[in-house]
Amino acid sequence: xxxxxxxxxxxxxxxxxxxxxxxxxxxxxxxxxxxxxxxxxxxxxxxxxxxxxxxxxxxxxxxxxxxxxxxxxxxxxxxxxxxxxxxxxxxxxxxxxxxxxxxxxxxxxxxxxxxxxxxxxxxxxxxxxxxxxxxxxxxxxxxxxxxxxxxxxxxxxxxxxxxxxxxxxxxxxxxxxxxxxxxxxxxxxxxxxxxxxxxxxxxxxxxxxxxxxxxxxxxxxxxxxxxxxxxxxxxxxxxxxxxxxxxxxxxxxxxxxxxxxxxxxxxxxxx
Amino acid sequence: xxxxxxxxxxxxxxxxxxxxxxxxxxxxxxxxxxxxxxxxxxxxxxxxxxxxxxxxxxxxxxxxxxxxxxxxxxxxxxxxxxxxxxxxxxxxxxx
Numbered sequence: 001x002x003x004x005x006x007x008x009x010x011x012x013x014x015x016x017x018x019x020x021x022x023x024x025x026x027x028x029x030x031x032x033x034x035x036x037x038x039x040x041x042x043x044x045x046x047x048x049x050x051x052x053x054x055x056x057x058x059x060x061x062x063x064x065x066x067x068x069x070x071x072x073x074x075x076x077x078x079x080x081x082x083x084x085x086x087x088x089x090x091x092x093x094x095x096x097x098x099x100x101x102x103x104x105x106x107x108x109x110x111x112x113x114x115x116x117x118x119x120x121x122x123x124x125x126x127x128x129x130x131x132x133x134x135x136x137x138x139x140x141x142x143x144x145x146x147x148x149x150x151x152x153x154x155x156x157x158x159x160x161x162x163x164x165x166x167x168x169x170x171x172x173x174x175x176x177x178x179x180x181x182x183x184x185x186x187x188x189x190x191x192x193x194x195x196x197x198x199x200x201x202x203x204x205x206x207x208x209x210x211x212x213x214x215x216x217x218x219x220x221x222x223x224x225x226x227x228x229x230x231x232x233x234x235x236x237x238x239x240x241x242x243x244x245x246x247x248x249x250x251x252x253x254x255x256x257x258x259x260x261x262x263x264x265x266x267x268x269x270x271x
Numbered sequence: 272x273x274x275x276x277x278x279x280x281x282x283x284x285x286x287x288x289x290x291x292x293x294x295x296x297x298x299x300x301x302x303x304x305x306x307x308x309x310x311x312x313x314x315x316x317x318x319x320x321x322x323x324x325x326x327x328x329x330x331x332x333x334x335x336x337x338x339x340x341x342x343x344x345x346x347x348x349x350x351x352x353x354x355x356x357x358x359x360x361x362x363x364x365x366x
Contacts, residue, residue, distance in 0.1 A: 149292050149299075156300050185275055185287035192293050196300065266275040 005113040006241075008120050009138035009167065013154030015125030017146045018175040021211060021220075022234070023122040024052040029222040029238030030118050031085035038077070038116040040109065041091035042134040043124040044100065053080065054218025055088050064092025066111070067104050073111050082223060087116070097129070102136035109137035118241075127161055135162065141170045142202060147177060147188040155197060171202035173237060178207045179251035184266075190251060203237035204249060205230050301338040304345045312338065319349060328354040 010023045020043070027039040040063070041049040050056040061076035066089075073089075080086040089112060112119050121138055124130035135141075141162050145155035155172075162170050174193055181187035194201050208230035214221045221231035222238070236246045279286055302309070316336040323329055330352040339348050 149296050152296055153299060153303065157303060160304065182289070185273065185289045188289055188292050188296075192289065196293075196296055266273065266278075268274050 005116060006118050007109060007113055007137065007139045008118065009123050009134055009141040009162075010120055010144060011123035011131065011134070011141060011158055011162075012125065012144040012151070013127060013158040014145075014151045017144050017151050018205070019125075019144050020048050020052055020122050021215065022142070022144055022173060022175065022205070022237075023049060023120050024220045025222045025231075025234040026238050026241070027053070027086050027088075027118075027120055028080070028083055028220045029235045030120075030241065031080070031083045032222065033238065033242060034085065035117040035242070036085050036115065037118040037120065038087050038089060038112045039120045039122065040089045040112060042105070042121050042130065044091045044096045045094050045124060045130065047091035049122050050078075050088060050090050051218060052215055052220065053086075053088055055080065055090075056218070059090045062090040062092035063108055064096050067092075067100075067108055073115075077112075100129075100133055102133050105133040105137040127157060131158075131161070135165045135167065138167055141167045142173055143170060143197075143199065144173045144175050145193065145197070146175055147182070147190075147193055149188075152188070152193060152196060159197060159199065170199055172197060172199040173202050174204040176207045177204045177251055182251050190248075201248065202240055203233060204251070205233040205237075206249070206251070301345055305338055305347075307338070312336075320351070323351055325357075327356050330354055 010019050010026075012019050023039055027037050030037040039049060039053070041047045043049070044063075050059060055078045058078050060078075061071040063076065065071040066073050066076045077087040077089055080088070089108070109119060109121070121134050123134045143155050143158055143162070145151045159170060172194065174190055177190065178187055182189050190201070190204055206229040208221075208228050210221060210226060210228040211230050214224070214226070220234075221228060222234050224231075233249065236249075239246050276286055276290070302312075305312075307315070319336055320329065320331060320334055324331075334349075334351045336347065336349045336351075339346050
C-alpha cells in the first residue's frame, strides 16, 4: 500500500468559485508529470467532475456500487484515455446522501489511496454533511477562493472547520484574478486575500475565457498543452505541489506599457 | 491610502471599491470568527464597562470595546480612558 499517498481535499465553502475546474486541471497536470493520480467526485448531489474531464459517457459503475460491494474498485475507476495516469471515481446517485457516512467516505478513499500517489477529492459546496464526509477522509486541503467578499468570507469559515478537523497543511488557491481590476483597485489584491485568510498561497489563477471553452469540450486546459494564462497557472500549481520552486505570477507586474506603469504609480501607498 | 485614493478624495469621488471590500470583510470576519452577534457584543461591552466602573471612574462616552482580527487571531480590544480612581477605593488603600 502506498502509505505516503497525498489525499487532498479541494474545497471552498461557496459554490461556483472553481473547485471542480481546479480538480480536473490539477488531476491532468499531475498525471502528465507521471504521478498516479485519482480524482474523486465527492459532490454526490451535483456531480460535474465527469463532465469537465469529458468522461461522462464512460461511467459504468460509481462509488456507490463499490461501497455496496456490487463491483470492484477497478471496475468503477474510469481511466482517462489520453492521460492513463489519471482515473476518476465517479459520484453515485444523489440518493447516496441519505445513507453516506464519514466511515463510508474513509473506506472508499483508503481503497483508492492504495493504488495512487495522489487522491484529489472534489468537495461539495457548503459546510454540511457532504463537506463533513469529505473532510473526514482527507489529510490535507486546498481552499479555492475568488477575490470577492462572499467567497473570501465562506473560505474563512471553511478554514476554521479544516483547523478543527486537524487537516494539515492547508493551502490557498486564488482563482479568477483580474490584474486590471486589481490595478485600478476595484478588486481585492492577492495580498489582501492572503492577509485576511492567513494561509500560504499555493498559486493564483488568472481569469481566462479559455476555461469556458475547455469545459465546453470536456478537455481541461492542462490536457491540451494550451499556453493560455489559466493553463500556465494550473500547471504551475501542480509543479509546486510536487515540490518545484516556481515563482508566483505578480498580477501587478503584468503588462509593461505606459498605461500599466501609470496604474502602478497610482497604486503607490502614500500613508 | 494610495495616490488614487487621494485623487479620488480631492475630486470628491467614491473611494475605489477594493478598500471598501477589505474593511467590510475584516469587520464581518471578526464577528464570524468570534461567533458573537452584534447584540451580544453590545451586552458584553456594557457589562465590561460596569465592572470597570466599580474600580475606576471611566469616560463612558470615549470607551470602546471591539473585536479585531489579525492572522486568524481575534482579540477583544477594550480602550477605556480612566479619569481617576474612585475616591472610596483609593482612601482604603492609603490605610
